[in-house]
Amino acid sequence: MKKAIGPVILALGLIFMYAPILILAVYSFTDSTTIGAIRGFSLANYITLFTTPELGEMIWGTLALALGSAIISTILGTAGAIGAFYSKKRTGQVIGVVNQIPVVNADVVTGFSLCILLVVVLGISKETFVPLIIGHVVLSVPFVYLSVIPKLKQMDQSLYEAALDLGASPAVALRRIIIPQISGGIVSGFAMAITLSLDDYFIATYTKPATFDTISTYVVNATRGSHTEIKTALWALSTAIFVIVICVVIGMNIYRNKKDDREGGLV
Amino acid sequence: MKKIFARKYLGIPYAVFLLLFVVAPLIVLFYYAFTNSTGHFSAANLIGFFTDSNTIGTLFYSLMLALAVTVVCLVIAYPIAYVLAKSGFKAKAVVVMLFVMPMWINFTLRLTALKEILTAIEGNLAFHPFINSVIGMTYDFLPFMILPLYNAISKLDGNLLEAAKDLGAGDVQAFLKVTLPLSMPGIVSGVSMVFLPAMTNYVVLDMLYNSTYIMGSLIGSYFSAYDWHGGSMIALILLLIICVFTLISGSAEEDEGQKGVLL
Numbered sequence: 001m002k003k004a005i006g007p008v009i010l011a012l013g014l015i016f017m018y019a020p021i022l023i024l025a026v027y028s029f030t031d032s033t034t035i036g037a038i039r040g041f042s043l044a045n046y047i048t049l050f051t052t053p054e055l056g057e058m059i060w061g062t063l064a065l066a067l068g069s070a071i072i073s074t075i076l077g078t079a080g081a082i083g084a085f086y087s088k089k090r091t092g093q094v095i096g097v098v099n100q101i102p103v104v105n106a107d108v109v110t111g112f113s114l115c116i117l118l119v120v121v122l123g124i125s126k127e128t129f130v131p132l133i134i135g136h137v138v139l140s141v142p143f144v145y146l147s148v149i150p151k152l153k154q155m156d157q158s159l160y161e162a163a164l165d166l167g168a169s170p171a172v173a174l175r176r177i178i179i180p181q182i183s184g185g186i187v188s189g190f191a192m193a194i195t196l197s198l199d200d201y202f203i204a205t206y207t208k209p210a211t212f213d214t215i216s217t218y219v220v221n222a223t224r225g226s227h228t229e230i231k232t233a234l235w236a237l238s239t240a241i242f243v244i245v246i247c248v249v250i251g252m253n254i255y256r257n258k259k260d261d262r263e264g265g266l267v
Numbered sequence: 268m269k270k271i272f273a274r275k276y277l278g279i280p281y282a283v284f285l286l287l288f289v290v291a292p293l294i295v296l297f298y299y300a301f302t303n304s305t306g307h308f309s310a311a312n313l314i315g316f317f318t319d320s321n322t323i324g325t326l327f328y329s330l331m332l333a334l335a336v337t338v339v340c341l342v343i344a345y346p347i348a349y350v351l352a353k354s355g356f357k358a359k360a361v362v363v364m365l366f367v368m369p370m371w372i373n374f375t376l377r378l379t380a381l382k383e384i385l386t387a388i389e390g391n392l393a394f395h396p397f398i399n400s401v402i403g404m405t406y407d408f409l410p411f412m413i414l415p416l417y418n419a420i421s422k423l424d425g426n427l428l429e430a431a432k433d434l435g436a437g438d439v440q441a442f443l444k445v446t447l448p449l450s451m452p453g454i455v456s457g458v459s460m461v462f463l464p465a466m467t468n469y470v471v472l473d474m475l476y477n478s479t480y481i482m483g484s485l486i487g488s489y490f491s492a493y494d495w496h497g498g499s500m501i502a503l504i505l506l507l508i509i510c511v512f513t514l515i516s517g518s519a520e521e522d523e524g525q526k527g528v529l530l
Contacts, residue, residue, distance in 0.1 A: 006350040010362060013347045017369050017409065020380035027383075035387040076281055083278020095278065098285045101293075104459075104513050106467040108483045109502045113292035116495050121295055138288050145281075174274065195371050201470050202483075206490060216470075219375035223382070223474050235383075238376040245371045249364055 021242055028235035033228045045236035048229055055218075055233060062198065062214040069136035070193035076137065077144025077193075078186050082178065084145075085152045096149075099142045111135060111206035118207070131207035139203050140196045144189030151185035152178075293506070299499035312500035322485065326504075329481040332397070333465035336404040340412040340461050341454065343405065348416035348453070349446075352423070363417065370410045378474045381406050385475070396477035403471040408464060412457040419453025420446070455516045463509055 027035055031042040049055055084095040102110055118124045118131040126132070155178070163173040179186075201216035208217065215237070222230050303309040316322045351363055369377060385399060386392055392399055423446065431441040467483035480488070482505055489498030 006354055009346045009350050013343065013409075013413075014362075014365060016343075016406070017366070020384045020406070021369075021372070021377065024380040024383060035383045076284060079277040080281025080284075081278075083275055083281060086274040087278055091278075091282075095282055095285065098289055101289050104463075104509055106463055106483070106505055106509065108467045108469075108486050109296075109505050109509075110292075112486050112490060112498055112502050113296045114288065115490070116299060116499065117288075117292040117295045120495055134288055137284075141281075141284070170274065178274075199370075199373055201375060202468075205487075215373050216375045219373070219379060220470055220474065223379065234376065234379060238372075238380060241372055241376060245368060248371075249368055253361070253364070 021238065024235050025239040025242060028232070028239045033232055045232045046240075048233040049236040049240070052230075052233065055230075055237070058213045058215060058218045059237070061212055065132065065136060065214065066194050066197035069133055069140060069197050070190055072133070073137050073141040073144050073193040074186060074190045077141040077189060078148050078182070080141075081145045081148035081152060082174075082182075085149065099145050101142075102138050103142045103146070107139070107200065107202035108206075110138060111203040114138065114203070115206040126207060127209045129209060129212075132204060132209070132212075135203040135207040136197045136200065139200060140193035143192045143196065144186070147189040147192065148182055148185040151182035155181045296499045296502055296506075299495050300503040303496060309496075312497055315497075316500055316504065322501075325480045325482060325485055328479055329466040329483075332400060332404075332481060333462045335397075335401050336408065336465040337458055337462045339401055339405050340409055341458065344409060344412035344416055344457065345450075345454075348413050348420055351413075351417050352420035366413050366417075367410050374407050375470065375474070378403060378407065378471060382474055392476045396472075396475070396479060399475045400472050400477045403475045404461075404465050404468065407468070407471060408461045411460040415456040415460065416450060416453040419450045419456075423449050459512060459516045463512060466508070467505065 023035060027038070028045050029041060029043070030038050031044060032039050080095065080099075084092040087095075114131060114135050118134065119126055124130050159181075160173050160177050163177045164170065168176070198215070200214070201220065204214045204217050208214070213221070219234055222234060300312055301308060301310065303311060347366065351359065351366070381403060382392070385402065389395065389399075427445050427449070428441055431445050436444065466481060467486075469481050469484035469487055472479065472481060472484065482501060485501045486498050486505075489495075489501065
């Protein structure tokens, strides 16, 4: 009796989290416009998704924004973490505390305050994409910083000194000794930056150009409208993203297992 | 001498960035909250917020909603995290991954899915706005509650439980006196990751046709009306709530990489 209850709890939890996505996935392959009655198999939603220019622009725009802001965040946050880690203790602490502000702050407040500073006070036009990109960097850079700092702490500090003693310049030692040792943190920081940007609604709403939409802002606007063709095409988008996420997760697991095997083999 | 400088200087761009785009916006926010459209000092926004029954009602509704969402999340997430942490089955890593994975799917798309299901079940979403919002937010935030709880319970020293039982504690007593207090850091960090978003994420309400305002929606409506001063005051009040929250949970949140462990 007691043994059975654990799996039941997990199963219920998973049903709650996945049933809506899976049911929607099934319906995305039909011509129904509401959940309930299945009428017939149809790929119309996928055809709409891939042939409507508006949807294509929105998806590519979201991806470009995520990639661009994640690259900037990764460089800035990694450099910042290295700099803070080797600064005076006090300086490092101050940077660490300020770094926490966007993490604990509500996205609405972050987005709104950036909009006031950049657009209202400094007069930078939203159409330049500058406020939007800065906003997404503010959103994700603290997490890059937070994933790099632990790697710096774990790192063997004497290797860097050894490299310098052996004649490497600080720049070379940084590139060849420090960066490889913290690369795990940099990669997970980058991945985190991508997912945060893809998931964001609020910062984009307050800083984006009027005619540009991310997936989030587009979906929210679409649910307000009554355009059923677009609505069901978004079911197809949701399904496609779900499949991509599953593939990425499986790929990551295979990669990790292989790496573990290799490392295990060495020991 | 030179070598030390090289690494330290790497932090300068980031420090400047934080100053310009994290600290400066908050200062501007503060300035706007306490001035009026002519640029003069004014406490009208502050007084207005606390004397208007609508805004006080919004604050109250946000707190109730956030409280309900947090409790529901905790009640659902704790057993899941507990079973996950205690079980030793082989595919555990995969199951943990399954519980975290929804975080990587755009939340508006997930909400679209939930909305369609709820509509199919309830017919008209407008009849149960509060309950639907609680369901929507729970659906959205649950992984953020499960993960810190799972981390905290996994770290728990099994010997302590055995010791408690050797000393005569029953299952329930051992859980209440050992497991629960020791999973407190996880509870605190899970609660802080759910409570604040629940006060501000008005998109969940919008998408599920709950037209009642929460604190986030107030900022949204001031933004649409180009009323920077009124919006700033709401943002400032939210910041204050966040500060209080962070201070309370501060001691338990020493684990600064909590969110950084998500990947």
